[in-house]
Amino acid sequence: MQVSIAYKTLTKRQRSKICGVPIGASPSEFVVPFYNILWAELLGNAIFVDIATVSKKHTRPLKLTFAIHDVSEAAITTWIEELLNRAYGGAQRRKRAKVLVNPHAGPGGAVKIWDTEVKPIFDSARMALDITHTTFSGEAVGLCQELNIDDYDTIILCSGDGLPHEAFNGLGKRPDARRALQQLAVAHIPCGSGNGMSCNLNGTFNPSLAALAIVKGVRTPMDLVSLSQGDNRILSFLSQSLGIIAEADLGTENMRWMGAARFEVGIVQRIFAKKTYPCEISVKVEMATKDEIKSHYKKEHENVNYTVRKEAISNGRAESTEDDSMSASAESGEGLPPLKYGTIKDKVPSDWETVTLENLGNFYCGNMAWMAPSANFFAAACANDGLMDLVTNDGNISALKYLDLMTSVESGQFFDKPATSYKKVLAYRITPRSKEGYISVDGERVPFEPFQAEVHQGLATVLSRNGKYEGPGPTGWEKAGVVAKGITTAVP
Template sequence: TELVPELLPRSRRLMLLLNPCGGRGNGMQLCQTHILPMISEADISYNLIQTERQNHARELVQGIRLEEWDGIVVISGDGLLYEVINGLMERPDWEDAIKMPVGILPCGSGNALAGSINYNAGFDQALGSELLLNCILLLCRGTVIPMDLVSVTTCSGIRSFSFLSIAWGFISDVDIESEKYRHMGSARFTVGTMVRVASLRTYRGRLSYLPALDAHRPICRSITLSPNGSLAPFQRSQLHRTVSDFGLCEERNVMYKRSSTNLDTSELPSFETSPSPGSPTAYHTSSFNFDTLSDDTPEPMLSKDIKLPRHHQVNGPKDDVLPPLGKPLPKNYITVEDNFVLVLAIYQTHLGADLFTAPFSSFDDGLIHLFFVKAGISRAALVRLFLAMEKGTHFETECPYLTHVPVRAFRLEPLTRKGILTVDGERVEYGPIQGQIHKGLSNLIAG
């Protein structure tokens, strides 16, 4: 029989968008040494385009013919994917456009999505070229899975779509203030964290959220742990998942108890809700004692003329459980008004390649994992929390100031005049902000 070329499966065509300024600025080099050789080997055809400026990727994807591509892959950090997703949502045919599979090859300083993809695939947590190689392999395998997006509205009414996080306070301060250490790669966050801990700020705000209390969700009643009490990473994540399935209520810390034989999760909802505030313990790291520092709250170091990235109005599905900003929230929302060290809404497992922040999260669980840390936490406890986050064990520190709630939507109204808000690590206008999850709205190449 004759071999008709049209009957052969055609090779996948990917649009590769490379940010030459991402991370340490060595994306092009990594492309030549690692990326292009491997994907050529996998019989993937591609067009490689270098972005020339901010918003270039956003504009490019608005003009493409969807049928010509099997996927759009950013070779950068999370920021460039945020542009791609919003470029797709800005199109009149957004409903089709947002189904275009998107992927990421980590060459930025913030590689949270790559970390989440790596974890989802069952690889050990990795950084740098190890993480990159894992992600190239997964891209070559090419399995596409649905991924939730969060519709975000900021104070001037501008709407955008986010795949990773919304942050206020400690985390967004570190993210933006550490831009100046960009040459360090992802180590910039470690340095930034130490600087920010040294002069810890608190922010007053009103946080409202719609808990994801889903009565129809199956509840696992008991989990058997290995006899020696140690949890394999997989078991741990299953356990977190189950715990979060309870849709824990207001102000209650997510906690679980390890037992040598059996953990009865039916006990969980009655767990202690207000543990005694931990006595501040001095934390020493190379003779630097955080707790000897004064506890005042300096104004954020913001210059007046910061240029915010341009954000455009996007289309997209209606927010059906979240009224417009400025309109009152329905009665089923819970509101907390307090002083916060940080508020974080995250919908991926990782907040950075080595920050395993929401171990119980998955790409299309339809949940926003809302975290907040209230003022009063000692510097030592905050540092412990972030150190434990590398392994995802921060709930085990049983910090009474940390709360996690799975929600469908939330609204944050900062009451402190100045501050920084980020969406997917990119700075947005400061003021009231809100978001609602849209389950499986996009498609992710996750291998």
């Protein structure tokens, strides 16, 4: 809903001048949505209001000045405070942010995007920014591992989905991992090829619109997934995949100059090559039918079952408190939660379902709907329901049927395709039966070896535009905000 404010009581009717001669009258009211108001303050005899002007492609800051006439300072101060209360709602003002910029994200250009499209929005919102340009892959892991989390409210990653992956894993390596993941809200400015995190949290893959969404962002809990592979434990926030999609992503690194189009080229190449990926899969299934999953999704969204992290607002600062859904052990600031189902080195639990798939085309698992601006693989995803969405399909079908299946992702019909197996799961193990290939975790390559995964409900904290996750839902639901080839770039 658009809510607006008029400055009628604070301005006098002014007249335009042509060659020094007053002509007509200019309006005494300037109407701005509360969402677009970044800051307001009284300086001397004028009120200065910073707003975000929004077009279809860009968001730009603009400063408005209103002269004060016969209004007391106390009344103005009260008015400004009420304005900021309405502008920010449950969001924290003047967030203290650690910013990491990856200059090489996607096709490059992240530094220019940050300097020209993003930082001006944050500056106008009076955010405190500590900026680091990363210089090598994996650097963000160490930076987040050593970060003084009490100095910041949020960590903002300007990149594709690579830096968020590194940030979550860096926080997860800390001795106080659970406290760090809950206290420090992770946010994303889309500067890469995939940009799935921004699509799900900000509702856009446009950097300046994402910046505005972060300014008004609400602290929201998010599920993370633990992967056990060899002796390593990896955190995943977005997806894990093996098969055509993983190869189309990781096997097209030489095409990064193409941007997101490289994924489509990679998929078509592998479909016509008729590649399949034999493997053994063991799964702890929670919901096995699409009708059951639809019912669950509808219930979750009707009940608005996304619990916003509580904040005690004081003098424009937010002091995070423990969410009721988190266990008491999380309050102690211990490391990551123990693995409920063991590691890849343990036996598969007896109540898991195990199948061998000789002609697997895709194995794709995640907990958020959007993997990229035009890739809604998990139509029924609820990013804080403690479940992962597991999608598989048979690779032994004709190229035309396969193309129809993959293009149905953009048209919003993927969920209902008969060739798509869609389940809600708590944990799984996958064992490749070929000698080499690609496994993708949040778009990052990991060794082509067996791994086991389980979900941790509400382990992380992120900033989302309105306290919930963006997603179109299974066919026929929540179509608002979805266009033919991806999500909208519009703001509320």
